[in-house]
Amino acid sequence: MKSRYLKLETRKEEIIRVAAKLFKEKGYSAVTMRDLAGEMGIKAASLYNHINSKQDILDTIIISLAEEFTEGMRLIQSSKQNCIGKLKQIIQLHIRISSQNIYGMASLNNDWMHLKEKRSYYKKLRSDYEDDFRGILKDGIVSSEIVDLNPEVMMFSILTTLRSLYIWIPKKEDLNLEELSSALNQILIEGINK
Amino acid sequence: MKSRYLKLETRKEEIIRVAAKLFKEKGYSAVTMRDLAGEMGIKAASLYNHINSKQDILDTIIISLAEEFTEGMRLIQSSKQNCIGKLKQIIQLHIRISSQNIYGMASLNNDWMHLKEKRSYYKKLRSDYEDDFRGILKDGIVSSEIVDLNPEVMMFSILTTLRSLYIWIPKKEDLNLEELSSALNQILIEGINK
DNA sequence: CATATAAACTAACAATTGTTAGTTTGGTAA
DNA sequence: TTACCAAACTAACAATTGTTAGTTTATATG
Numbered sequence: 001m002k003s004r005y006l007k008l009e010t011r012k013e014e015i016i017r018v019a020a021k022l023f024k025e026k027g028y029s030a031v032t033m034r035d036l037a038g039e040m041g042i043k044a045a046s047l048y049n050h051i052n053s054k055q056d057i058l059d060t061i062i063i064s065l066a067e068e069f070t071e072g073m074r075l076i077q078s079s080k081q082n083c084i085g086k087l088k089q090i091i092q093l094h095i096r097i098s099s100q101n102i103y104g105m106a107s108l109n110n111d112w113m114h115l116k117e118k119r120s121y122y123k124k125l126r127s128d129y130e131d132d133f134r135g136i137l138k139d140g141i142v143s144s145e146i147v148d149l150n151p152e153v154m155m156f157s158i159l160t161t162l163r164s165l166y167i168w169i170p171k172k173e174d175l176n177l178e179e180l181s182s183a184l185n186q187i188l189i190e191g192i193n194k
Numbered sequence: 195m196k197s198r199y200l201k202l203e204t205r206k207e208e209i210i211r212v213a214a215k216l217f218k219e220k221g222y223s224a225v226t227m228r229d230l231a232g233e234m235g236i237k238a239a240s241l242y243n244h245i246n247s248k249q250d251i252l253d254t255i256i257i258s259l260a261e262e263f264t265e266g267m268r269l270i271q272s273s274k275q276n277c278i279g280k281l282k283q284i285i286q287l288h289i290r291i292s293s294q295n296i297y298g299m300a301s302l303n304n305d306w307m308h309l310k311e312k313r314s315y316y317k318k319l320r321s322d323y324e325d326d327f328r329g330i331l332k333d334g335i336v337s338s339e340i341v342d343l344n345p346e347v348m349m350f351s352i353l354t355t356l357r358s359l360y361i362w363i364p365k366k367e368d369l370n371l372e373e374l375s376s377a378l379n380q381i382l383i384e385g386i387n388k
Numbered sequence: 389c390a391t392a393t394a395a396a397c398t399a400a401c402a403a404t405t406g407t408t409a410g411t412t413t414g415g416t417a418a
Numbered sequence: 419t420t421a422c423c424a425a426a427c428t429a430a431c432a433a434t435t436g437t438t439a440g441t442t443t444a445t446a447t448g
Binding site: 011042043045046049050 | 424425426427428429
């Protein structure tokens, strides 16, 4: 048996990574198994030695990311911080996950509707995440940490910005993640901070 | 000849409108001409009495919207206002166009990569738009109207929020556009306003 | 009535799709 | 050597794709 213990990435993981890159460029539906195989330097049929189906690749990409966000939010919720502190941690969370998985984030944002069995599970995770986010904002309003504006609009504004980081981070290699984090903290938070 | 003078919408326009709705739900690539025909209550081949190709539908949806944004920015630029005034008008512009064409905005955001001959033209329009936007922010920094933060991050934050309005507006029928406009003005502008 | 036209239809096409079956290759372990 | 196995291959499939050709239907105009 070929030893994988020293290897960083299995062949399967490599396929999923390359698939995510193609999905970002053209979207899940427009990427064919022959496109993916071509990018891997093999024939389409050979992919099936490693993966079960095209659908499976998408499921893996999206669900693993969604669960990562869920786990991140869980940790933030369980920490004893005020509203602003939690918001800053959410920004950090999005920057970290997005920068580590630029390609996958595109699928998470744009191709979740092509999930099948996993679709309702994904929607549950997303909905719970937004509920937590909204809760943090509402607490902040009650405790007068943030301005008393429609929490739905505040969440929408912050969250869509964070969800789009994957589009933007790769274009700005000169700006490091520390600077980005600092700038976003100011722009997104100070704005709603009393 | 059947009189169209009194009609609000030609059959072609109806097809394009329905197509945009389907494109929003599943993305351009995943929508088949049979899907579209089914939604119109006719057979796929019948669509071709009205439209030239599937590609043509996408081109029409995206380019007309992109040109609408370009024209809007042109008017804002030619008006004699300060930075903040222009930013508020940009917010208005996005709310107006997005609310009038919820479905088309999805294609503009997610399916532009499936343009063919029109792709470079689209990218030119978008790039020019962003240059104008950036210019307004830079002027605002020089004139001390807005805080001296990375204009790229500021533009990214505001613009991604505005570009995602189409996702969000239809879910919030209780919130009228006046309220939305007012809330966004506060959240997006006051935040960067000194 | 005769004609024209908008707008639907049926039938079919060539290409492309995801996937399967069965086979070959090359390296590793016994 | 021998056996094994991961990972590639060729060939093919049934279904689906966008689109074309030719025809029918219904309505409106002269």
